[in-house]
Structures are given as C-alpha cells and as structure tokens.
Amino acid sequence: MNSSPIGVMDSGIGGINVLKSLIEKLPNEDFIYVADTLNCPYGTKSPEEIENLVRRVSNYLINKGCKAIVIACNTATCHSSFLLNQDKVIVLGVINPTATEAIKNSKKIALLATNATIDSGVYQEILLNANKEVVPIKCSVFVEAIEKGEINSEYARSLVFNHLKSYQNQNIDSVILGCTHFDLYKNHIQEVFKNARIVSSGKPTSIELERLLKKNNLLNPKTTKGKVYLKTTLAANLLKEQVKIFDLDYEFIEKIIV
Numbered sequence: 706m707n708s709s710p711i712g713v714m715d716s717g718i719g720g721i722n723v724l725k726s727l728i729e730k731l732p733n734e735d736f737i738y739v740a741d742t743l744n745c746p747y748g749t750k751s752p753e754e755i756e757n758l759v760r761r762v763s764n765y766l767i768n769k770g771c772k773a774i775v776i777a778c779n780t781a782t783c784h785s786s787f788l789l790n791q792d793k794v795i796v797l798g799v800i801n802p803t804a805t806e807a808i809k810n811s812k813k814i815a816l817l818a819t820n821a822t823i824d825s826g827v828y829q830e831i832l833l834n835a836n837k838e839v840v841p842i843k844c845s846v847f848v849e850a851i852e853k854g855e856i857n858s859e860y861a862r863s864l865v866f867n868h869l870k871s872y873q874n875q876n877i878d879s880v881i882l883g884c885t886h887f888d889l890y891k892n893h894i895q896e897v898f899k900n901a902r903i904v905s906s907g908k909p910t911s912i913e914l915e916r917l918l919k920k921n922n923l924l925n926p927k928t929t930k931g932k933v934y935l936k937t938t939l940a941a942n943l944l945k946e947q948v949k950i951f952d953l954d955y956e957f958i959e960k961i962i963v
Contacts, residue, residue: 706926710735710934711914712766712774712794714759717745717852718947719886720777723799724933725951726907727775730915731924734931737769741963743938745852747780748819748845748884755784755821761963767793772923775799775914779818779883779906783825795917802909803881804831811879813838815872815898818883819845828883840877844868844884851886856950865893877901889950936961 711731713724717740724738739762741747747755759781766774773795776782782798789796807814814837816828823829823841832839846868855861879902882888888905895903918924925931933955937944941958948955 707772707923708735708925708927709770709772710737712736712763712769712771713738713777714762714766714774714781715740715778715885716747716781717742717848717886718944718951719848719851719884719888721948721951721953722885722888722905723775723777723907723910725953726911727914728931728933730911731918732930733925733927735925736931736933737766737771737936738933739765739936739938739961739963740944741938742852742944746819746845746848747778748821748848750821752784752821752825755780756787759785760787763788763796765961765963773797773914773918775910777885777906777910779803779885780821783822783827795921795923797910797914797917799885799906799910800827801831802913803883803904803906804828806909807879807881807904808832808835808837811837811902813840813875813877813879815840815842815877815880815901816883817842817844817869817880817887817894819843819848822883828881840872840875842869842872844887847890848884848886851889852947854947856889861890862893862896865890866897869894869897873897879904882906932956934959938963
C-alpha cells in the first residue's frame, strides 16, 4: 500500500480526458496533473525536442514523490522509451492499452493522431502485427484548435468534417483517438464515421494502471476521496478557464517551471 500521488502529464488539456477516467477507476488516489501548455503542441516538434520535454516533466513528477506516472499524451508516449530504464516509479503510456482495446473486433482501423505520433510508427506496428488494416491520418491541426477553445463551435465541426471526409467511405470499423485532445472532438468525429467504434485512451489506460498498482501493492489504503492538483507551465488563469469544460474537482492550479 502506498499513499503517494500519481502523476499525469500532457502537452495541454487533452490528458484531462484520461485523468477523469483514472479518477473514476481509482477515486481514493491523489493526482498531480501537469499541462505543459508552454510547449504545446508536441505533435509538430522533432523527436529530440519531444523527448527533452518528456524528460523535464517526468523528472518534475518524480521529484514530487509520485509512485506512478501516466503519460496521458500519445506523442509523448512515443518518445518516452528512456523512462523504461528507470525503476523509481511505474511509467504507463496510453498507446499500448489503447491499441489493445482497438484491436478487439476490428478489421480496418483509422488512426487519428498528431504528425509526430503517426511518423513514429508505434501504433502502426502494434496494429499491423495484430493483422489489422491501418489508415493513419495526421490531425495535429485539431490540437491547436482545441487549445484555443474551438470545441463545440461550428468552426470545429467544419474543421473535423473537411479534414476527414475523404475517408468516410473506406469501410473503417474502428477509429482510434490517438491524441487525448481528440476526445473533445469525439462527437464531430463520430458524425464522419457514423458506423465506426470510437476508441479513446482513458478507460483502457485506467484499467491497466489499476492492474499495475495492485501488482506492485501500491494502491492507496485510504477510503476517502483523493485530491487533484493541477499544474501548468504557462498561465494558471488560462488553465483555469480551459478546465471549466471538464467538470473537474481539483484543489488549485499552480504555474510551474520544469
């Protein structure tokens, strides 16, 4: 048993979709969420830049005493292999749990992700090894729009439709939201792929985190509701406005330097 917090990191607000699933699955745990909004988006940066950012944020969470770190960002997960060499904390990315879920009952999978995630080929390798047909679609433009607050607007709906409409009639039966930001466009994406199953990262990642914590005897022994602390590398007031759409209970928001 261990009462230390769980760290969750993302380039911005997208990872809060994963955080909410983690809280639902593990309500007694404390969470520290870092939105690296200063450096958002990650998906258009070089592999070296992304790895450096992941290293800095993960070091911050390790220094805060986190017992586990969830990389709630597909792009960051692709460039976090160096963390596997450390044994200080459990490290869980979103790609393996999400891909494993998508493989179930699927034949042809559309992979919606940032440019960097697509270019890494990590998802494609997992899905192709499972004998699935993969249609990778670069969607970094969605991240920038979401961070600017374009979510339920007509602009957002048009952006998604125009970007994806050419893939409508390709017999796609599952769609991976390969960027945690894209949960905020889930309804728009479902409008395009009306008969496809939409696979998000939150639920499968929360199931895997619970399994790892149990395996390592790290579940929080307390029976009271856990606390959530939000950190940002840009401006606290900006994140405070952005998180209003999530209906998230948290203690406070703090600007940090990593």
